[in-house]
Amino acid sequence: MGWKEKILRRSLWVYHLGTGACNNCDIEILDVLTPRHDAERFGIKLVGSVRHADVLLVTGVITRKCLPRVLRVYEQMPEPRVVVAIGACPMEGCVFKGSYNQAGPLDKIVPVSLYIPGCPPKPEAIIAGVAKLMETLK
Amino acid sequence: MARKTVIPIGPFHPLQEEPEHFTLTVEGERVVDVDMELGYNHRGIEKLAEAKSWQQITFLVARICGICSTSHPIAYCNAVEDLCKVEIPERAKYIRTIVGELERIHSHLLWLGLAGHFLGYNTVWMWAWKWREPVLDIFEALTGNRNHYDMLLPGGVRRDIDEKNIPWIKKEMDEIKKKLDMITKAVLDDPVILSRLKGVGVLPPEEAKNYGAVGPTVRASGVKIDVRKDDPYAAYDKVDWDVITCENGDLLDKVVVRILETFESIKIMEKCLDALKEVKGEIITPIREFPPGEGIGHHEAPRGETFHYVKSDGGAGPIRHKVRAPTYVNLPTCKVTAPGCQIADAVIILAAIDPCYCCTERVGIVRDKKKEWLTQQDLVKLSWEKTERLRSKYAR
Amino acid sequence: MKELKEKLGDKLINLYEHTPKRIYVEIKREDLKDTVNYLFNERDMRLATASGVDGRREMEILYHFSEDKTGKVFSLRVKIPKDDLKVDSITPLIKGAEFIEREIHEMLGIDFVGHPNLKPLLLAEDWPEGIYPLRRDEKGIKNLKDKNWEK
Numbered sequence: 001m002g003w004k005e006k007i008l009r010r011s012l013w014v015y016h017l018g019t020g021a022c023n024n025c026d027i028e029i030l031d032v033l034t035p036r037h038d039a040e041r042f043g044i045k046l047v048g049s050v051r052h053a054d055v056l057l058v059t060g061v062i063t064r065k066c067l068p069r070v071l072r073v074y075e076q077m078p079e080p081r082v083v084v085a086i087g088a089c090p091m092e093g094c095v096f097k098g099s100y101n102q103a104g105p106l107d108k109i110v111p112v113s114l115y116i117p118g119c120p121p122k123p124e125a126i127i128a129g130v131a132k133l134m135e136t137l138k
Numbered sequence: 139m140a141r142k143t144v145i146p147i148g149p150f151h152p153l154q155e156e157p158e159h160f161t162l163t164v165e166g167e168r169v170v171d172v173d174m175e176l177g178y179n180h181r182g183i184e185k186l187a188e189a190k191s192w193q194q195i196t197f198l199v200a201r202i203c204g205i206c207s208t209s210h211p212i213a214y215c216n217a218v219e220d221l222c223k224v225e226i227p228e229r230a231k232y233i234r235t236i237v238g239e240l241e242r243i244h245s246h247l248l249w250l251g252l253a254g255h256f257l258g259y260n261t262v263w264m265w266a267w268k269w270r271e272p273v274l275d276i277f278e279a280l281t282g283n284r285n286h287y288d289m290l291l292p293g294g295v296r297r298d299i300d301e302k303n304i305p306w307i308k309k310e311m312d313e314i315k316k317k318l319d320m321i322t323k324a325v326l327d328d329p330v331i332l333s334r335l336k337g338v339g340v341l342p343p344e345e346a347k348n349y350g351a352v353g354p355t356v357r358a359s360g361v362k363i364d365v366r367k368d369d370p371y372a373a374y375d376k377v378d379w380d381v382i383t384c385e386n387g388d389l390l391d392k393v394v395v396r397i398l399e400t401f402e403s404i405k406i407m408e409k410c411l412d413a414l415k416e417v418k419g420e421i422i423t424p425i426r427e428f429p430p431g432e433g434i435g436h437h438e439a440p441r442g443e444t445f446h447y448v449k450s451d452g453g454a455g456p457i458r459h460k461v462r463a464p465t466y467v468n469l470p471t472c473k474v475t476a477p478g479c480q481i482a483d484a485v486i487i488l489a490a491i492d493p494c495y496c497c498t499e500r501v502g503i504v505r506d507k508k509k510e511w512l513t514q515q516d517l518v519k520l521s522w523e524k525t526e527r528l529r530s531k532y533a534r
Numbered sequence: 535m536k537e538l539k540e541k542l543g544d545k546l547i548n549l550y551e552h553t554p555k556r557i558y559v560e561i562k563r564e565d566l567k568d569t570v571n572y573l574f575n576e577r578d579m580r581l582a583t584a585s586g587v588d589g590r591r592e593m594e595i596l597y598h599f600s601e602d603k604t605g606k607v608f609s610l611r612v613k614i615p616k617d618d619l620k621v622d623s624i625t626p627l628i629k630g631a632e633f634i635e636r637e638i639h640e641m642l643g644i645d646f647v648g649h650p651n652l653k654p655l656l657l658a659e660d661w662p663e664g665i666y667p668l669r670r671d672e673k674g675i676k677n678l679k680d681k682n683w684e685k
Binding site for chain 2: 019024034035042063069119
């Protein structure tokens with residue numbers, strides 16, 4: 001195990017990237033951080049820049065206008081990169097499947113480590129998903 | 139002449155959850171111009187709607203936006219019912235009103251929290267979002283989901299409200315009222331917050347009309363428009379309530395309007411819940427024929443009027459479906475409110491219209507080496523620093 | 535209603551009342567600016583939005599004006615022939631129409647004469663020119679999608 005993985009095990013800093021979502025997943029992510037769910041007790045923290053982040057949370061269908069920005073944000077992220085697709089949209093498009101402005105599912109654009117399905121997933125599901133992610137990083 | 143600096147905000151930055159891009163041009167500390175670029179969230183819903191059936195679109199429009207996920211269906215159903223000239227059952231009207239008002243409560247609380255966050259008052263954020271949770275619990279009990287309620291169909295609603303739930307909902311509403319009362323006193327008595335909000339970002343009523351702005355944004359400027367009152371639908375003409383307006387049109391008034399509206403929404407809800415005990419019967423009139431023609435429906439979403447237009451040729455789905463969300467007309471008002479203010483105030487001014495970009499469609503990065511760069515983080519830091527300065531000034 | 539009929543006179547092509555609160559008014563393309571001026575400034579209505587519709591024979595733009603005092607919605611219909619997609623811009627009269635016209639321009643390819651800033655609003659920067667997603671006979675979208683999916 002490298003030292004980077006060792007550090008990763010303790011607390012995950014996440015960066016949130018909305019790429020054409022309906023906002024609901026984004027709000028549920030923020031919800032996870034507020035008092036009822038309080039994910040900070042697990043060391044999960046939302047950071048302001050992707051350069052500080054261990055995990056990239058992606059919500060929403062990838063729109064054409066967002067596509068170059070998604071790639072750019074992904075490249076700015078330090079290694080090891082963990083990408084989490086939240087909600088049905090980045091997986092296959094949800095109700096927006098087949099739209100002219102959808103640039104494709106997220107895993108065709110960047111490698112994805114974890115999918116949390118749902119429209120939107122409940123905060124409990126997001127916490128459970130991230131906990132599972134921590135398991136796999138061990 | 140002072141040097142002009144261009145500050146790009148977005149499209150991806152930590153605070154507003156959605157991608158959008160603002161370009162602020164500043165001279166020293168003052169903002170002189172603001173420009174915006176949309177389209178990061180454009181998902182082509184209007185085109186998708188043309189390939190779906192009338193019933194399916196209700197679920198599609200619910201996913202235009204996660205915060206107003208019942209406003210768009212209400213407006214859409216109003217449009218379809220206008221096209222077919224059907225009247226929905228009495229009980230369905232009350233249920234629609236209840237869901238619509240619950241959504242307003244949760245949306246305004248959400249905005250209050252975010253506004254607190256932008257001002258550097260994270261306590262307000264945490265409080266408001268904590269008290270928003272019971273509202274989401276009520277949603278879960280009534281509709282089966284915390285967000286994206288999917289309660290409506292053209293012709294009525296999909297689920298009935300169980301009478302067992304009513305006393306519990308009322309109890310929760312009383313709790314929210316108490317807490318909102320507390321937060322109002324705590325927040326609005328704070329001299330720091332007052333000086334951050336008072337007289338900042340004023341929207342004059344003439345400009346509001348010029349831009350066609352709607353909702354709390356213009357009601358704070360004293361323009362009394364509210365679709366619920368002007369063109370009543372659902373049960374809004376059956377219960378007694380008031381349209382809230384303020385006069386100055388500054389940020390403080392926008393906060394006050396939203397807080398008072400929340401109380402008003404609780405009032406409407408309680409009356410509708412009482413009425414549910416009397417009004418029994420069907421909750422949906424199935425619509426089987428969709429005649430050729432046009433229909434227009436609107437609804438007062440938490441952010442303002444949502445406008446839907448459908449055109450039918452008598453087939454299984456519309457041949458044109460136009461959606462206009464409130465932020466679409468409210469956003470350009472920033473061009474009036476932001477210039478002249480300090481950079482530190484820009485964040486809260488841009489947030490004051492309660493922007494919802496995914497609504498706006500369904501609707502850049504400035505690369506000029508000559509120009510100086512500041513990031514959104516710096517900008518929020520500036521905003522927080524100003525609060526700190528004021529805090530130490532007012533500290534006794 | 536009556537006032538509207540008198541005021542418009544021979545400019546009016548068709549007036550149809552779907553329900554008492556939903557009124558559709560059809561006028562000629564040339565008279566758009568005058569009529570908008572009358573509705574917006576004299577009758578004090580609010581421009582809710584405008585919808586561009588691709589009809590079979592011609593394009594249509596519906597300007598939805600909302601009269602908040604009475605709750606009525608007046609929809610001003612203008613028909614534009616497909617071989618000459620041009621109409622006067624109303625942005626000089628109503629500032630709020632800027633975004634609306636820009637959107638119709640990029641979705642349907644209708645040219646707004648006199649618009650101060652007619653650049654794309656929503657679509658990506660690398661969106662190919664000449665593809666208008668909301669047109670009925672648009673063939674370009676399909677190829678576009680396949681190409682992008684492969685990436």
